[in-house]
Amino acid sequence: MRFRNVAVVLTLVWITLFVAVPYLLVVLFSFLTPNPAGTVTYTFTLESYRQIFSPVFLTVCKSSFTLALGTSALTLLVAYPFAFFLARIPENIRRTLILLMIIPFWTSSLIRTYALIILLKANGIINSFLLSAGWIDEPLGILYTQTAVFIGLVYTLLPFMILPLYASIQKLDMRLIEASRDLGARGWHIFFHIVLPLTMPGIIAGSTMVFLPALGLFYIPDLLGGARSMLMGNFIKDQFLTTGNWPLGSAASVLLTILMFLMLGWYFAVSRRANQGDMKELA
Amino acid sequence: MRRALSYGYLVFVYLFLYVPIVVLVVYSFNDTKFSTNWQGFTLSWYGKLLTDGPLMEAFANSLIVAVTSSTIATVLGTLAAFAIYRYRFIGRKISFSFIYVSMMSPDIVMGISLLMFFILVGLSIGATTLLLAHITFCLPFVVVTVYARVSGFDSHIIDSAKDLGATELGMFRHVVMPMLMPAIIAGWLLSFTLSLDDVVVSFFTTGPSFEVLPLKIYSMVRLGIKPEINALSAVMFLVSLVTVTMAHLMIAKENK
Amino acid sequence: MKKIAFLLVVLLLPLALHAAKSEVYVFNWSEYLDPAVLKTFEKETGIRVKYSTYESNEAMFAKLKIIRKNGYDVVFPSTYFVERMRKLNLLKPLDRSLLTNLKNLDPKLMNKPYDPGNAYSIPYLWGSSAIGVNAKYVNPATVTSFNDLWNPKYKGKLLLMDDVRDVFAMSLRSLGYSGNDTNPEHIKAAYLKLLKLKPGVKVFNSDSPKQPFLNNEVTIGQIWGGEIYQAARENPNLVYIYPKEGATFWADNMAIPASARNAKNAHAFINFMLRPDIAKRNCEYVGYATPNLAAQALLDPKTRGSRAVYPDAKDFAKGEFQADVGSAILIYEKYWEMLKTR
Numbered sequence: 011m012r013f014r015n016v017a018v019v020l021t022l023v024w025i026t027l028f029v030a031v032p033y034l035l036v037v038l039f040s041f042l043t044p045n046p047a048g049t050v051t052y053t054f055t056l057e058s059y060r061q062i063f064s065p066v067f068l069t070v071c072k073s074s075f076t077l078a079l080g081t082s083a084l085t086l087l088v089a090y091p092f093a094f095f096l097a098r099i100p101e102n103i104r105r106t107l108i109l110l111m112i113i114p115f116w117t118s119s120l121i122r123t124y125a126l127i128i129l130l131k132a133n134g135i136i137n138s139f140l141l142s143a144g145w146i147d148e149p150l151g152i153l154y155t156q157t158a159v160f161i162g163l164v165y166t167l168l169p170f171m172i173l174p175l176y177a178s179i180q181k182l183d184m185r186l187i188e189a190s191r192d193l194g195a196r197g198w199h200i201f202f203h204i205v206l207p208l209t210m211p212g213i214i215a216g217s218t219m220v221f222l223p224a225l226g227l228f229y230i231p232d233l234l235g236g237a238r239s240m241l242m243g244n245f246i247k248d249q250f251l252t253t254g255n256w257p258l259g260s261a262a263s264v265l266l267t268i269l270m271f272l273m274l275g276w277y278f279a280v281s282r283r284a285n286q287g288d289m290k291e292l293a
Numbered sequence: 294m295r296r297a298l299s300y301g302y303l304v305f306v307y308l309f310l311y312v313p314i315v316v317l318v319v320y321s322f323n324d325t326k327f328s329t330n331w332q333g334f335t336l337s338w339y340g341k342l343l344t345d346g347p348l349m350e351a352f353a354n355s356l357i358v359a360v361t362s363s364t365i366a367t368v369l370g371t372l373a374a375f376a377i378y379r380y381r382f383i384g385r386k387i388s389f390s391f392i393y394v395s396m397m398s399p400d401i402v403m404g405i406s407l408l409m410f411f412i413l414v415g416l417s418i419g420a421t422t423l424l425l426a427h428i429t430f431c432l433p434f435v436v437v438t439v440y441a442r443v444s445g446f447d448s449h450i451i452d453s454a455k456d457l458g459a460t461e462l463g464m465f466r467h468v469v470m471p472m473l474m475p476a477i478i479a480g481w482l483l484s485f486t487l488s489l490d491d492v493v494v495s496f497f498t499t500g501p502s503f504e505v506l507p508l509k510i511y512s513m514v515r516l517g518i519k520p521e522i523n524a525l526s527a528v529m530f531l532v533s534l535v536t537v538t539m540a541h542l543m544i545a546k547e548n549k
Numbered sequence: 550m551k552k553i554a555f556l557l558v559v560l561l562l563p564l565a566l567h568a569a570k571s572e573v574y575v576f577n578w579s580e581y582l583d584p585a586v587l588k589t590f591e592k593e594t595g596i597r598v599k600y601s602t603y604e605s606n607e608a609m610f611a612k613l614k615i616i617r618k619n620g621y622d623v624v625f626p627s628t629y630f631v632e633r634m635r636k637l638n639l640l641k642p643l644d645r646s647l648l649t650n651l652k653n654l655d656p657k658l659m660n661k662p663y664d665p666g667n668a669y670s671i672p673y674l675w676g677s678s679a680i681g682v683n684a685k686y687v688n689p690a691t692v693t694s695f696n697d698l699w700n701p702k703y704k705g706k707l708l709l710m711d712d713v714r715d716v717f718a719m720s721l722r723s724l725g726y727s728g729n730d731t732n733p734e735h736i737k738a739a740y741l742k743l744l745k746l747k748p749g750v751k752v753f754n755s756d757s758p759k760q761p762f763l764n765n766e767v768t769i770g771q772i773w774g775g776e777i778y779q780a781a782r783e784n785p786n787l788v789y790i791y792p793k794e795g796a797t798f799w800a801d802n803m804a805i806p807a808s809a810r811n812a813k814n815a816h817a818f819i820n821f822m823l824r825p826d827i828a829k830r831n832c833e834y835v836g837y838a839t840p841n842l843a844a845q846a847l848l849d850p851k852t853r854g855s856r857a858v859y860p861d862a863k864d865f866a867k868g869e870f871q872a873d874v875g876s877a878i879l880i881y882e883k884y885w886e887m888l889k890t891r
Contacts, residue, residue, distance in 0.1 A: 013462035018382045021373035026384075028429040029391045032406035033398070046876060047637050049409075049614055066883075069890040092306045095299035102548065106541040108482075111307070113533045114314045115486045117526040118510050124518065125313035128320065128329050131764040135316065153766060154752050165313070169486060173479040174438045180475050181445065208445075215441035219396065219434060219483075226399035236752035237711050240889035247401050251607035252713060253882045256405075263402045270397050271390070328783055330763055347584070347600055408615050418616060496603065497612060501574035501621050504601050512579035512602035514756040516835065517779075519580070 039260035046254035058261035067245070067262065071269065074242035077231065078224035081163040082217050085171045088164060089216065093175035094205075097182065108176065112169050119166055123233050126165065130158055130234075154236035162234040163224060170223070171216040178212020225266065242266060314530060321524040327517025338524040345521065348509065352525060355489055355506040358420075362427035363484035369428065370435025370484075371477055375469065377436075378443045379451075389436075396433040403430060404497035411498065419500030426498035427488045434487065435480035442476035443469070571596040573814035576609065576621035578602060581674075581801075582822075583834035590821050596814050606630045613639050613806055620808030622815040625801050629714075629873040631670045632663040634804070636873075640669040641805040647816035650823035653843040658800060661870055670802035671819055672840040674832065677796035677860055677868060678715060681708075681772035683762060685786040694792045695723035698769065699742075704749035708761050708770025711753035713878075713885040714871065715797070716743065719771055722794040728869060731877035740884035747888060762787055774857040775837040781857075789857035795867030796860065800840070 040058055043051040096107060114122070129135045130153040137149040152158050182205065190200050206213075228243030237244075242262070249259030324333035342348070376382070377389050395403070407429065411422045446469075454464045470477070492507045499505060510522055571594075579602045587598045603609040606627050613620065613634070626634055634640050645651065654672065664670045680698070682689055686706070691697065698707060698719075709716050718728025720739035730736065752761050758772040759780035774796075777789040803822060805815045821827060828844035838858045839845060845853060853859060860868070874881065 013460070013465060014376075014380055017372040017376040018380055020369060021376050021388060022382075022384055024369055024429075024432070025373070025388050025391050028407070028410075028425060029395045029432075030387075032403070032410045033391070033394060035406050035409055036402055046878065047633070066886045066890050070886075073890075088306065091299075091302050095303050098299065102541075102545060106537060107303075109537045110534075111310065112482050112486060113530060113537065114310050116489055116533060117314065117317060117530055118507060118522065119490050120507075120510055120514070121317055121518065121522060121526050122313050124329060125316040125320070127760075127764070128316050129313065131329070131766060133330070133765045149765075153764075165309070168310070170434070170483065173483055174441055174476075177438060177442050177476040177479045178445065181442070181472075211441040211445050215437045218393070219437055222393065222397040225397055232711070232753075233756075236750075236754075238747070238750060238753060238889070240886060243399050243401075244889070245886065246399050248713075248882060248886070250401050250405060251605070251611050253878050254611075255879065255882075259402070263399065266399075267394055267397065270393070274393070325783065327757070327759075327779065328763055329760060330783065332783065345584070405611065405615070408612070412615060412617075417619060492604075496608060497615075499601075500619075501576065501601050502599050504599075508602050508604075509579050512604045514604060515578050516580045517757055517759075 036260045036263055039256050040264050042257050044253075044255040044257050048254075050256050055257075058255075058257040061258060062261050062265060066240075067265075070240050070242055070245045071266075073239055074225050075269075077159070077163070077241065078221050080160060081167060081224045082171075082221040084160060085164050085167050085220050086213065086217060089168060089171035089175055090213070093172050093179050093212075096172075096176060097179045108173075111172060115169050119230070122165070123162055123230055126158075126162055126234065127153060130161075153234065154238075156235065159231045159235040162230045163227065166230055167220045167224065170219040174215035174219060175209070175212040178215065179209050182208055222270070225270070317523055318527040318530070321520050321527045323520045323523075326519055338520045339528075341521050342524045342528070347504070348506075348521070348525065351504045351506045351509050352529075354420075354503055358424055358427055358505065359485050359488040362424055362431055362488050363481050365424075366428045366431035366484045367435050367477060367481040370432050370480055371439050371470075371473065373432070374436045374439035374443060375465065375473075378440060392433045392436050395430065396437070400491075400493035404494040407494065408497040417500070418498065420503040423495060423499040423503060423505070426494050427491065430491070430494055431484035431487055434483045435477075438480045438483065439473055439476045442473055446472065571811070571814055572599055573597070573811050573818050574599050574601065574620075574622045574809075575818065576601050576603060576624045576806075578604070578625070581625065581835055583830045586822075586827055586830055586834075589827070590818065594817055594821070596817060598818070610634065613808070616808055618808050619810055620806050622805065622809040622811045623818050624804050624806050625673060626670070626804055627801050628661070628663050628799050628871045631802055631804060632873040634806075635664065635669045639807055641807050641809060641812060642668050643671070643805065643819075644812075644816055647813070648820050648823065650820050653823055653825055653828070653841045655840045655842050655845075657865070658840040661800075663870065663872055664802070670804040671823070672800045673803050673822065674835060674837040675798065675800035675840055676773050676775045676837045676858065677791075677798050677864070678710070678771060678773045679796035680790040680792055681758070681762060681770060681777045681780075682788050682790060683765075683768040683784070683786050684788045686768040689788045689790055692769070692790050692792075695719050695794055697792075698723075698771075699746055701749070703769050705751055706768040707746075707750050708758060708767040708772070709746075709750050709753050710758060710771045711755040713881050714874075715755065715771065716753075716888075717881055717885070718797050718871070720746075722792075722797070725794075728797050729872040729874055731874050731880075733877075733880050736877070736880050736884060740888060743888055744891060747891065759787075773837075774860070775835075778855050778857045779836045791856075791860065791864045791867070793867070795869060796864060798865075798868045798870045800870070 039050055041054055043053040043055050045051040096104060099107060132149040140146045141149065186204055187200055190204055226243045228241040231241060246259045246262050249255045249262065321338055322334050322336065323331055324335040377385055407426050411418060416422050450468060451464060454468045490507055492511050495505050496508055510518065513519065513522065573596050575598055587600065591597055601621065609624065609626065610630055610633065658672050658675060659667050680692060682692055717736065717739050720743045721728050721730050721735060724738055724742065726735045751767050754761060758770065759776040761767045763780055763784055774789050777787050781787045803819045805812055809815055823841065825841060825843035825847055828839050828841035829847045832839035832844060
């Protein structure tokens with residue numbers, strides 16, 4: 011059997027069976043009638059889509075997108091220097107350091123979030139320390155604020171930015187940087203015109219792997235933020251579990267997908283114009 | 294100076310990553326069943342851990358699923374990323390689009406739709422369906438990571454390998470894979486991490502006879518997460534730490 | 550040939566033995582019964598217990614809606630979920646002849662509207678949700694009604710549950726309506742009242758409401774009696790208050806899904822849980838109230854005397870059980886989304 015055929019067939023079969031078909035089920039559900047007592051009633055209707063375009067859904071979308079964007083940006087800011095410096099470390103220590111970076115994430119994320127709560131709460135470790143050192147008079151209210159949410163999200167998603175960034179930065183040829191320095195280019199210039207463009211695939215991959223899951227995340231924002239707002243994940247979960255309105259939940263999911271593709275399409279169009287090559291084949 | 298800055302930043306990030314873990318380990322000695330407040334020191338949770346059959350069984354199940362699904366997802370994902378990069382085939386663009394869709398799907402949507410699909414096809418809900426589900430949600434992360442690396446390839450290297458008479462398979466095995474290795478490993482590590490901690494998709498796609506650890510943990514929230522879970526996490530963390538350190542020392546010794 | 554036969558027997562024997570071994574698949578919350586009780590059950594009956602967990606009624610309900618065969622044998626739905634599930638034929642009617650220990654149960658907790666005659670479910674643990682305060686910061690004597698939660702001095706120190714039914718029930722009761730009201734006008738009124746309260750809410754939490762209290766993040770809020778009772782062991786300042794509108798009562802029940810494989814073992818399991826000594830062990834392990842009168846007699850007086858866990862007759866009379874609201878849940882959810890997005 012030719013390698014090419016095996017690779018292509020495996021890809022198509024798996025994606026079709028386990029990704030496309032279930033997703034098409036969701037699309038199908040979005041056009042059906044809700045049956046709160048059961049799953050769905052097989053009657054075609056556009057009611058779910060009519061209901062979706064409401065101020066509530068718009069607010070939910072905005073909240074989720076803002077949170078996901080903010081998280082991606084922050085995570086990128088923290089992860090890029092980390093991946094960059096890590097790639098410079100001699101090879102034998104480097105591999106170990108990568109493993110050491112990811113081992114903390116093999117503990118349950120719930121327990122880790124509880125550990126964050128223990129650190130951030132009013133009578134928690136950070137506040138107790140600051141109070142006893144006399145640096146503050148009243149406990150800092152970090153828990154149940156947006157700050158706590160971002161700390162939690164960046165903490166949870168960091169490996170998803172570090173690893174693809176690292177995989178991309180690691181093959182950066184240091185000689186390019188040395189050569190340009192020899193030719194008289196300064197630090198920032200080298201970074202923006204050589205390093206950044208060459209590591210762009212890693213940045214895109216990492217940002218994608220943080221932004222997309224972050225759109226659907228709600229458990230950690232609820233735990234650390236006090237659950238005072240509704241995110242896309244809450245909204246969809248409520249439709250599937252609380253009200254049994256599967257068509258509405260499905261419609262929300264479909265709309266989220268469409269919004270995502272619009273965003274990605276806009277992004278690729280912009281980057282094509284700026285001549286960032288790789289993805290333009292697929293955009 | 295620049296060296297110090299870079300090392301300093303690395304240390305800072307590692308601190309950020311590890312401080313909550315230290316807290317987690319310390320609280321495994323907390324003498325209370327439900328609180329996030331320190332009530333006193335005890336070793337009893339480690340004792341309870343050793344005799345907690347169902348918890349250990351769930352933990353073992355999680356490990357088996359995580360290793361298996363990561364490995365299969367990594368193989369599939371690497372092949373898929375390479376195929377999408379290199380070969381023109383019908384459904385190429387749609388496949389990549391669905392990769393993104395899958396990555397963005399909220400867990401509940403994926404869980405319920407996969408469960409309905411499994412039932413439609415007549416599969417019995419249990420360890421097999423759980424495994425299939427895990428491979429499915431890990432796949433996009435492998436594909437995106439490997440694709441990012443492969444798209445930065447110098448295609449001349451591949452072309453010259455083919456000019457020298459290599460088959461597609463040979464070229465893939467001996468030229469491409471070594472170059473992709475950091476991304477392949479990164480993909481495996483990400484998949485393993487994702488699989489170990491998945492709750493919602495696992496809830497819907499596993500059966501009555503196959504319980505996994507994250508479900509047990511999340512279900513405990515209602516009454517309070519016992520420090521026994523902290524103890525389990527601490528043990529797993531320590532074992533991983535020791536393994537990594539020992540592997541490092543052994544390799545370092547070999548290289549001498 | 551003989552070798553192959555021998556090999557087959559050796560390989561298949563464990564399978565045969567495994568199949569012969571009786572099993573029961575229990576679907577419940579984690580830690581919601583004493584694990585030692587399972588071991589006792591296995592020893593006494595020879596039936597192996599395979600325990601799976603869920604984290605909410607809604608998730609359990611969704612899964613059971615989809616899996617129609619080879620499912621779980623025993624499940625623990627809360628009050629109105631029993632109603633929803635039996636209306637959907639998701640539960641098997643119980644065989645009374647196999648439940649000899651039923652007589653131990655408190656009659657005032659039986660035959661409720663969510664399951665007339667207890668045809669499908671047996672109460673396992675029960676409790677109430679009302680108001681909790683930290684007496685160090687809030688004088689319990691000043692809190693007598695749900696309306697007191699709207700007092701501006703609690704702004705920023707208030708906890709509400711993160712459940713649409715629980716929160717709206719509290720607001721409805723404060724207006725004098727039932728917490729199971731299906732009248733859209735009443736629900737809207739409850740929503741408008743909650744909108745005024747929301748800016749002062751620090752956290753919505755239905756997972757473990759006692760934690761924010763113990764963490765000194767909140768000083769007053771909605772909470773279950775059993776939670777306060779447990780939290781008070783760590784912080785004796787935490788006090789449970791039954792408001793004059795009455796508390797909301799809930800009960801978690803044992804039921805057998807229609808998709809059960811081992812219905813007979815399921816009955817044996819439920820009957821075993823109804824034994825006074827077993828019920829006592831579970832109740833002490835979990836910390837909520839047992840509906841088993843014979844078990845209550847075995848409890849230590851301090852637990853039995855806790856009003857937070859065991860409401861007295863007056864508390865019980867004023868309260869109401871949660872019930873299903875049918876399609877009105879869509880109205881509730883609509884206002885819940887509006888509440889959360891303001």
